Amino acid sequence: MSLQKKWNDYLLKFLIWRLKHISDRNFILIVGSLIGILSGLAAVLLKVTVHFIENLLTSSFDKQLANYYYLAFPMVGILLTVLVANYLLKENLGHGITQILYDISKRSGIIQKTKMYSRLVTSALTVGFGGSVGLEAPIVVTGSAIGSNISILAHLDQKKRNIMIGCGAAGAISAIFNSPIAGVIFCMEVILAEVRISNFVPLLISSVSGSIISLMLLGDDVLFSFQLQDPFIAADVPYYFFLGVVTGLASVYFTRLMYKTEAAIRKLKSNLRRGAIGGVLLGIIIFIFPPIYGEGYNTIKLLLSNNPDTVLQNSFFFESGSNIPLLVLFLVAVALIKPIASAITIGAGGSGGIFAPSLFIGAVVGFAYATVVNYFYGAEVISSSNFTLIGMCGAMSGVLHAPLTAIFLIAEITSGYELFVPLMLVSAISYFTSSIFEKNSLYTKNLIERGDLIQYDKDRQVLSQIDIKKIIEKDLLSIPVDAKLAELVELVKQSKRNIFPVINKNKELVGIVTLDDIREIMFDAESQEEVEVSSLMSVPPAFINSHENMQSVMHKFEMTNAWNLPVLDNGRYIGFVSKSRIFSTYRHKLKRQQSE
DSSP states (O other): OOHHHHHHHHHHHHHHHHHHHSOHHHHHHHHHHHHHHHHHHHHHHHHHHHHHHHHHHHSSSOGGGHHHHHHHHHHHHHHHHHHIIIIIIOOOOSOHHHHHHHHHHHSTTOOOGGGGTHHHHHHHHHHHTTOSSBSHHHHHHHHHHHHHHHHHHTTOOHHHHHHHHHHHHHHHHHHHHTOHHHHHHHIIIIIOSOOOGGGHHHHHHHHHHHHHHHHHHHTTOSSOOOOOOSOOOGGGHHHHHHHHHHHHHHHHHHHHHHHHHHHHHTTOOOHHHHHHHHHHHHHHHHHHOGGGSSSSHHHHHHHHTTOHHHHHTTSTTOOSSOOHHHHHHHHHHHHHHHHHHHHHHHHTTOOOBSHHHHHHHHHHHHHHHHHHHHHHHTSOOSOHHHHHHHHHHHHHHHHHSOHHHHHHHHHHHTTSOTTHHHHHHHHHHHHHHHHHHOSSOTTTHHHHHHTSOOOSOHHHHHHHTOOGGGSOBOOOOOEETTOBHHHHHHHHHHOSSSEEEEEOTTOBEEEEEEHHHHTTTTTOHHHHHHOBGGGTOBOOSOOBOTTOOHHHHHHHHHHHTOSEEEEEETTEEEEEEEHHHHHHHHHHHHHHHHHO
């Protein structure tokens, strides 16, 4: 007996035992907890691996030569990632969370098994060698893939599988930041658009499990943590209000520049060429602006500790002594260049996410904003560290369109809720400002524009789940265009349908004939011998492609008032789609969703 067969037998026995002894509700909680533990372990492994690579590369080199190392490291990391992704894993990387949303929307929550480990390897290489992206998206992909594949093993249905994907995402975010509440809310805002209260408990358990694993293995040594130093002062509210507007506009700039830069570099078709050119460009950027190297959390910590001069070290702009205007200009330049660096990293073939870059942008903008205000008054009238933290919240809210996640993440990593009021204020204003110019987040924009993701519209969601290829009716009997009426009458005797496609020698549809078109003459012997089918046919009011989305198909039915429309692929006749078949399939899927 093969090992695979033995495994399948054991699994089958376990599932049968489970059905007899464990209720569905309890089983979901157990599986959610397991997924949280595994996601937490994956987060710890990724974090340790990346920091090991960073220390290996940077701990021993001469600080005076740091910029020259920065020229080479990112290119090496991106090229290694491209080689591993394309030739070993055979995966396209890109924006990982976008792919997870696509898998939930279009692939019934089925995520490739390789994604349970592929992003751990590729993101470790990219970020460890200084790629200007974050680890959060790769670990969310890893956790989501773990959730999907465990739910497949457990034979859970699509609805429960999606919840398990959410459990993996929640456990991963919770573990990497030690922020269990933010993990749950991130899952609800970004990964799962609709979460019922009954499904809320597995997410909580998974998130807590991930956080406990992180605490046990890493303690407080997570990606980023900070203890508040200054209290919230109500008189600062006007400054916070304006900061919300600034971070909202910065979010729009970040999103649009990311898209344009990625699109530009992806025009290079060769993976290795794109990786080499992208790596060189990224190295040059980091050579000029060293804080852009890696995730950027070290720079954030320096700003929070009010030690900005260290940020300028190893750059061409460093001057001994305090030069506030130069510092502000440098920070603004870093904020403007960071989206380009992140887009080049991902577009060139690197692996990472925009979670950390958005926090980085917010921190730099918040600190620069507070520095300008204090410089104008000639004294520290507002807290630089508080505005740095609040800026992080604002930028994350605007870029990810996840205002609640931003609020609770910053609140949790600062170990308190003293800044809850300004966090809420800036998050809301930034999200509102960003939404005016960008209706969708960076994760969902492309998917929504392509019709691959539909949020908050139950009708369109159900329609999007209907595969047009599965409802094409091919039992309609076709007739050659040069045939006589007599041949058509013979088909009428055989057919149970009242529509007859007329096709030419190349099997291209040239028209249709309905039973109503021939009813008056079909029994006339003279007409049967003389009348040609081509004189009876009419052109359908519209045509459908087998790859078309159902929203477009329904629009054609509504515009033409037709009940049946032909399906053509490259002009060749495939079959017909009927409105009644669509309605029947729609009703079946809607009832299935409600029962789940």
